[in-house]
Amino acid sequence: MKYCFGVDIGGTTVKMGLLDAEGNIIDKWEITTDTSEEGRAILPDIAASVENKIAEHQLDKSDILGIGAGVPAPVTSEGVVNGSANLGWNYKEVKRELEELTGLKAVIGNDANVAALGEMWKGGGLGQRNLIMVTLGTGVGGGVIIDGRILVGENGAGGEIGHLCVNYEENDRCGCGNRGCLEQYASATGIVRLAKKKLGQELRPTSLNKEDVTAKDVFDAVKEGDEVAKEIAVEFGRYLGYALANLAAVIDPAVIVIGGGVSKAGEVLIPYIEEPYVERAFFANKKVKFVLATLGNDAGIYGAAKLVLDS
Amino acid sequence: MKYCFGVDIGGTTVKMGLLDAEGNIIDKWEITTDTSEEGRAILPDIAASVENKIAEHQLDKSDILGIGAGVPAPVTSEGVVNGSANLGWNYKEVKRELEELTGLKAVIGNDANVAALGEMWKGGGLGQRNLIMVTLGTGVGGGVIIDGRILVGENGAGGEIGHLCVNYEENDRCGCGNRGCLEQYASATGIVRLAKKKLGQELRPTSLNKEDVTAKDVFDAVKEGDEVAKEIAVEFGRYLGYALANLAAVIDPAVIVIGGGVSKAGEVLIPYIEEPYVERAFFANKKVKFVLATLGNDAGIYGAAKLVLDS
Numbered sequence: 001m002k003y004c005f006g007v008d009i010g011g012t013t014v015k016m017g018l019l020d021a022e023g024n025i026i027d028k029w030e031i032t033t034d035t036s037e038e039g040r041a042i043l044p045d046i047a048a049s050v051e052n053k054i055a056e057h058q059l060d061k062s063d064i065l066g067i068g069a070g071v072p073a074p075v076t077s078e079g080v081v082n083g084s085a086n087l088g089w090n091y092k093e094v095k096r097e098l099e100e101l102t103g104l105k106a107v108i109g110n111d112a113n114v115a116a117l118g119e120m121w122k123g124g125g126l127g128q129r130n131l132i133m134v135t136l137g138t139g140v141g142g143g144v145i146i147d148g149r150i151l152v153g154e155n156g157a158g159g160e161i162g163h164l165c166v167n168y169e170e171n172d173r174c175g176c177g178n179r180g181c182l183e184q185y186a187s188a189t190g191i192v193r194l195a196k197k198k199l200g201q202e203l204r205p206t207s208l209n210k211e212d213v214t215a216k217d218v219f220d221a222v223k224e225g226d227e228v229a230k231e232i233a234v235e236f237g238r239y240l241g242y243a244l245a246n247l248a249a250v251i252d253p254a255v256i257v258i259g260g261g262v263s264k265a266g267e268v269l270i271p272y273i274e275e276p277y278v279e280r281a282f283f284a285n286k287k288v289k290f291v292l293a294t295l296g297n298d299a300g301i302y303g304a305a306k307l308v309l310d311s
Numbered sequence: 312m313k314y315c316f317g318v319d320i321g322g323t324t325v326k327m328g329l330l331d332a333e334g335n336i337i338d339k340w341e342i343t344t345d346t347s348e349e350g351r352a353i354l355p356d357i358a359a360s361v362e363n364k365i366a367e368h369q370l371d372k373s374d375i376l377g378i379g380a381g382v383p384a385p386v387t388s389e390g391v392v393n394g395s396a397n398l399g400w401n402y403k404e405v406k407r408e409l410e411e412l413t414g415l416k417a418v419i420g421n422d423a424n425v426a427a428l429g430e431m432w433k434g435g436g437l438g439q440r441n442l443i444m445v446t447l448g449t450g451v452g453g454g455v456i457i458d459g460r461i462l463v464g465e466n467g468a469g470g471e472i473g474h475l476c477v478n479y480e481e482n483d484r485c486g487c488g489n490r491g492c493l494e495q496y497a498s499a500t501g502i503v504r505l506a507k508k509k510l511g512q513e514l515r516p517t518s519l520n521k522e523d524v525t526a527k528d529v530f531d532a533v534k535e536g537d538e539v540a541k542e543i544a545v546e547f548g549r550y551l552g553y554a555l556a557n558l559a560a561v562i563d564p565a566v567i568v569i570g571g572g573v574s575k576a577g578e579v580l581i582p583y584i585e586e587p588y589v590e591r592a593f594f595a596n597k598k599v600k601f602v603l604a605t606l607g608n609d610a611g612i613y614g615a616a617k618l619v620l621d622s
Contacts, residue, residue: 074595077458129465130464130465142561144561146457146462146463146464146469147388147460147463149458151457151561151562151563152457152458152563153441153457153562153563153564154440154441154563154564154565155563155595155596156563157560157563157593157595157596158457158561158562158563159561159563160560160561160563160593160595161560161561163560163593164557164560164561165553165556165557165591168553176593176594177594178591178593242476242479245476246475246476246557247561249468249471249472249474249475250453250455250462250469250470250471250472250475250558250561250562251462251464251469251561252462252463252464252465252466252467252468252469252470252471253464253465254465280476280489282468282471282474282487282489283487283488284385284466284468284471285466285468
């Protein structure tokens, strides 16, 4: 049996998995991300952890196909990162360094793109080859899979779904510097923003009238039948559904996977996104399937392993 | 030397080329598209023409790598068309039929996508691997090339750039049934529509005040310094530039190629598109190059040949 490592490098922890070639997770663990001194210890720490696991499981190095890794930054097709704020990295030849440190083949991708690949392989997009994944977390990330492969793009910046402009009338700025990005309406923080605007001019009773309302509060209230919360969900869903309809006209996906913290609200989310999507989609794309991500925090490990197996 | 055929099947004529494996056109000709009886003669006519050319050039059939063909319809990755209004076709297994008729390998693609591939190989996108092409003709077509390959999509409907919604306030319907599609503003007919709206409420003198104003008239007037025409061009460019900025956030192209009849206006077009693009593009995508298509009606022949050579 052949094996590979799937690694999801985050700003706080590195999630790591040892998988067999069929994609079964044999072992799963985490190490701390040491972002000090421009994150110079991150790759050596990963390499040491890989060596330990090979010894622990008494594996022969020749049976290891390689290491896949997802990184919170654009990654070029050569495995180069031109800076990652979360990790402290400036220019870094991630693929080359990791290969030199481990003696194993390394394949590197952007973390959101890699998670999308994982969901295609083992998660909500199982069995599909053309997929859009949108990750609704603190921000809005995403990944596009075309014919089974990640859309990497010229600068490794493919799939930046969160920065589609969905409102040309917006006055507030997105973190990226533009105005009207999807992230300003469909991320957890974006939903809170929509909620606060709504609540500021709302006279009806609602369970959302409290300090520090969260995206989770909004969808919990939706489930309770709260009319104000439902209207916030409609607004969220319209921005997201319209953006996905535009994207689908060009990507022509079989399935759209909704992931990230906001997706923990569950199936209640889907109609709020799907209805405006269908209203606006090009006729060839109206029948796209909407599904929730199923792999949670393991999506990155699976996707990173798949990167190696496909290489 | 090895050879291949590149075929661009249109509703009026079939443009055909015999190319060598380096992409030099050895011979180029056209046959009439016989759309009678559900277009049943189209593929046999192409096969007969191919046989004639092989004989005429005294080629050995074993030196022919195959036939590539672009079709005015979505084409699945299996080379199947589910209907083409322009050709009269209903469901048609184009790849299988053409292979049976000729005894040669056939590779089939959507015509706009195939033209994009041609422009990447031999035209405005020469040397690039990640490209968006937008074709401004009677409608707005397009093609997306990712890492050197056409983005086909699940239903063969990838790259339908003309049906991105760019104006959610639009009341008029697009031919596709939706409202606010890019095609309604950036096609030749869309530009005429913008011009007529503008001229209906315009008091300044302009050379455009005549019957049957065309998109060519608009850009000719722009070149003469006509202020009204310039404002129409600004509106056209804003819709197109904003749409391309959104698309680039997901596709991350190296170059955007502007083709189709409207692009015959020349370099004067580019700043009208590029300026709003840069204003709205995600920071990673601001440096995209804008170029004009250079292959004209031959883009489809080149792209179809490339389909074969890449297969």
